[in-house]
Amino acid sequence: RLVPRHSHQASYHVAKRLKALGVDVLLNTRVERVDDEFVTIDKRKLPTETVLWAAGVRNNPxxxxxxxxxxxxxxxxxxxxxxxxxxxxxxxxxxxxxxxxxxxxxxxxxxxxxxxxxxxxxxASRPLYPYRPSASLICIPIGAHWAYAECLGIYVTGKLGSYAHRRAVMRSYLQIMPRAMADMAVASQTTKTRNL
Known part of the structure; x- marks a missing residue:
């Protein structure tokens, strides 16, 4: 499934949004070859101009x-x-x-x-506490003005999800830069995604 580290709801809504945008989502499919004009998938040769291959993450050796x-x-x-x-x-x-x-x-x-x-x-020889992951917002933006956002099992999609994503991005930027720079960074990011 898509985004396997996230909830089943996230997988469902992300796949649905990608399909609505005309993206062919292929799961559990073996890519045999990619060249300039074709991608070969499970012995089928498909014409293509662009291939986006999201096959997961591999740690540094x-x-x-x-x-x-x-x-x-x-x-x-x-x-x-x-x-x-x-x-x-x-x-x-x-x-x-x-x-x-x-x-x-x-x-x-x-x-x-x-x-x-x-x-x-x-x-400082002060008491040590184990790491506890915080319940933070998960955001998956897809295209202009659409995102999947989830926290504590509650999710929103679409424009409301996009708003939650922009707020989360701003919060992250504010941890490492002044407000004016964070505003410009978010505006730059929003401009880029509007052009998709």
Whole structure:
């Protein structure tokens, strides 16, 4: 299914939106060959000008090359303890780890903030607390003025989802830049998606 790390509702609505935009969604299908004019899928040769291949994410091979420090699970993600350590004093965050909601920009930012606080607490000999993923908003924008947005099992789609996405993007930008720059960044992003 599409977006397999997200809810079944997300998969359903994303597939429905893509199909409404005229996108052929092919799941569980083997791509045998891609060239300038054709893509060969399950022995069928289809004429094409553009191929968008979203086959998933693969972790950096660095982790596999260092098994003394990293336990790599069957899905390629790194096993970490409740403090996001793969090995004593070696922390791994983001898409790379086997933690709920890993693989999302918002989660990576939350993990980075957690690690910074954790390191300060450790140096100051203050109590350490395990990482707890926050219930953050999941947004999947598709085309102009449409997005799927979900938090705590409640979802919205369409223009309301797009509004939630813009707010989430603004919140993220405001963590790393002044308001005026964040406004320009969001406006630039909105302009680009309107041209799709």
């Amino acid at each position: 660095f982790y596999l090359k260092h098994p003394q420090y990293f336990e790599v699970l069957s899905d390629g993600r790194v096993s970490v303890n409740p403090y996001l350590e793969a090995y004593r004093d070696i922390y791994v965050i983001g898409d790379n780890i086997d933690v709920k909601d890993a693989g999302r920009a918002r989660s990576a930012l939350d993990m980075a903030v957690y690690i910074a606080d954790h390191l300060v607490r450790n140096v």
